[in-house]
Amino acid sequence: MQIEKYKIDEANHQLSSKHQRQFDYVAADVKNLDEVMQKLSAFNITIPSWALGTGGTRFGRFSGGGEPRSLEEKIEDVGVIHALNKSSDSISLHIPWDIPKNANDIKALAAQNGLRFDAVNSNTFQDQKDQQLSYKYGSLHHVDKAVRKQAVEHNIEVIKYGVELGSNALSVWLADGSNFPGQLNFRNAFQNTLESLQEIYEALPDDWKVWVEYKPYEPNFYSTTIGDWGQSLLLATKLGPKASTLVDLGHHLPNTNIEQIVSLLLMEGRLAGFHFNDSKYGDDDLTVGSINPYQLFLIFNELVEGMDARGMIHSKDLGWMIDASHNVKDPIEDLIQSVEAIKIAYAQALIVDTEALKQAQLSNDVAQAQEILQTAYRTDVRPLVAEARLRTGGALSPLAAYRSFDVRKNLIKERGEKTVATGL
Numbered sequence: 001m002q003i004e005k006y007k008i009d010e011a012n013h014q015l016s017s018k019h020q021r022q023f024d025y026v027a028a029d030v031k032n033l034d035e036v037m038q039k040l041s042a043f044n045i046t047i048p049s050w051a052l053g054t055g056g057t058r059f060g061r062f063s064g065g066g067e068p069r070s071l072e073e074k075i076e077d078v079g080v081i082h083a084l085n086k087s088s089d090s091i092s093l094h095i096p097w098d099i100p101k102n103a104n105d106i107k108a109l110a111a112q113n114g115l116r117f118d119a120v121n122s123n124t125f126q127d128q129k130d131q132q133l134s135y136k137y138g139s140l141h142h143v144d145k146a147v148r149k150q151a152v153e154h155n156i157e158v159i160k161y162g163v164e165l166g167s168n169a170l171s172v173w174l175a176d177g178s179n180f181p182g183q184l185n186f187r188n189a190f191q192n193t194l195e196s197l198q199e200i201y202e203a204l205p206d207d208w209k210v211w212v213e214y215k216p217y218e219p220n221f222y223s224t225t226i227g228d229w230g231q232s233l234l235l236a237t238k239l240g241p242k243a244s245t246l247v248d249l250g251h252h253l254p255n256t257n258i259e260q261i262v263s264l265l266l267m268e269g270r271l272a273g274f275h276f277n278d279s280k281y282g283d284d285d286l287t288v289g290s291i292n293p294y295q296l297f298l299i300f301n302e303l304v305e306g307m308d309a310r311g312m313i314h315s316k317d318l319g320w321m322i323d324a325s326h327n328v329k330d331p332i333e334d335l336i337q338s339v340e341a342i343k344i345a346y347a348q349a350l351i352v353d354t355e356a357l358k359q360a361q362l363s364n365d366v367a368q369a370q371e372i373l374q375t376a377y378r379t380d381v382r383p384l385v386a387e388a389r390l391r392t393g394g395a396l397s398p399l400a401a402y403r404s405f406d407v408r409k410n411l412i413k414e415r416g417e418k419t420v421a422t423g424l
């Protein structure tokens, strides 16, 4: 389903005078307005192919209807999001959930929708149909060399799909771990993982990267072989310069100071990028910014400061992606909300008075330092984000436009009430 430009223009027209008033009000106090607008316009967040269907839990799944029945339809859905927000110009595939049958056709369809392919994700946490050996006791860390070999070969195959699609990063998340004390020799598990990753690393094309994701628990509940950022960083460092650590916000124990982790990974040049989501208890995969938007802002504050210190280009030099799930919302609406939350946090970080903050830190003026951060956080930057969208041809309010165009109703008509998204 294509969103016609004239419809977006009409929807924007209705909101334009209110928007102008709100934009002028906030813009008047932004010292670096041009820079902020330019950076917001350039900033895009990748949509994962597995987030376009309704999510579920182990207890059930309640489809809202009109779910994409193929990779082609997933690309169309991301096209809808991008047409509305002009901030979601890429899609990330999970193999084998989404295997492109004909890479050239799929690439052409993506290009028609203004999209490119971001990192490709391997999957050794499930057994696939016709798979010879099982991952019941892990994959890259397995005690049996033959299982490790099968998992390595799968990752190399994923790289091949990625090359055909024009992607340039492999994202690896391992479920490998143990459920009971005594089950695993930790050192052997780590060494096996390292050796397997080394084989995958050898197969990376010159301009490729490998992103190593960590997670403390689930599906294993006693130990996870890549359980935290230290273990991931250790692997990345041993592997070489093409390897770095991927931070999924939901993959931390409660109250972890994620912004500090981000700051140090950046300092070491080993931050690959993000899987954004939000959580209250564990890996809840909730809409970004729905539970703890202040933490998201603090992360972006470290990102802007740390990337600027290294002369990095915000929009290009890290992988920005959502990894969330939506059990009771329309997935497209949820993704629009997540992208918006990310851009709001980014905009707030861009207006932090960094010079004043540096001075406050150097003079141990704790109250002032807090005040500076909270002034930025408490600024309503939504009109800045909307203006950046307007200037790049998007909708002032993507969610309102999506609803007024009856997109979901049309998708249900086209695809059916009871469709189940491929993949998951």
Ligand code: PSV
Residues within 6 Å of the ligand: 050, 121, 173, 213, 215, 248, 275, 283, 323
């Ligand atoms: C695991 O929980 C994870 O965060 C990894 O990124 C996977 O690839 C993704 O979720 C699968 O849903």
Ligand code: MN
Residues within 6 Å of the ligand: 173, 213, 248, 275, 323
């Ligand atoms: Mn993830």
